[in-house]
Amino acid sequence: MACCGRGHEIRGPQDRLSDGYTCRYCHRENQTRYNHRRKAAVELLHAAEGRGMTVADALALIRHAPVRTIQDCAVHPRLADA
Numbered sequence: 001m002a003c004c005g006r007g008h009e010i011r012g013p014q015d016r017l018s019d020g021y022t023c024r025y026c027h028r029e030n031q032t033r034y035n036h037r038r039k040a041a042v043e044l045l046h047a048a049e050g051r052g053m054t055v056a057d058a059l060a061l062i063r064h065a066p067v068r069t070i071q072d073c074a075v076h077p078r079l080a081d082a
């Protein structure tokens with residue numbers, strides 16, 4: 001039985017994309033993962049904008065604030081307004 005690198009069974013051309021190489025099931029999993037990550041990114045942006053932040057503000061916060069401080073805000077939400 002032929003399998004892709006991730007172990008999906010490849011029974012024939014129908015299990016590959018039109019490029020003839022890419023596993024259809026891997027592609028589907030990759031697309032699902034990508035869509036979940038994209039949805040999470042948009043939720044992050046909406047949350048930031050909801051607090052009056054710009055995209056630049058949100059990126060600066062994520063890039064520069066100590067992770068421990070951000071995690072503390074998740075545990076104690078009132079810290080976020082301090």
Ligand SMILES: [Zn+2]
Nearest residue numbers: 004008023026
């Ligand atoms: Zn696969």
